[in-house]
Amino acid sequence: MKTSLKASLVAAAIATLPSGSHAAGLGPINVFSAIxxxxxxxxxxxxxSQEMQSLTARIASAEAFRQASLPIPPS
Structure with missing residues (x-):
């Protein structure tokens, strides 16, 4: 069996499995600041609505900034 056919069959099998949870998605980004x-x-x-009730937003940890080689913003 060709590799691409095998990959297609595996992908189709995975797609038919029931999913226990769904991740929140991101839509369009509207930027209001200039360069x-x-x-x-x-x-x-x-x-x-259930996912929205449990969402929180916060600045990433200092360690995450270090790992991304970004300056840590002031508190």
Whole structure:
């Protein structure tokens, strides 16, 4: 059996499995700041009302900034 056919069959089998959970998705990003200014943007969240109740937003940890080689913003 050709590799691409095997891959297609595996993908089809995985797609038919029931999923226990769904991740929230992101929609379009609207940026309101210019280059060189602090980022001001809105990101549409695509989630169920149950998912929306459990969502929180916060700045990443200092360790995450270090791992991404980004400057840590002031508190």
């Amino acid at each position: 060189g200014q602090p980022l001001r943007a809105e990101v549409e969240l695509k989630a169920t």
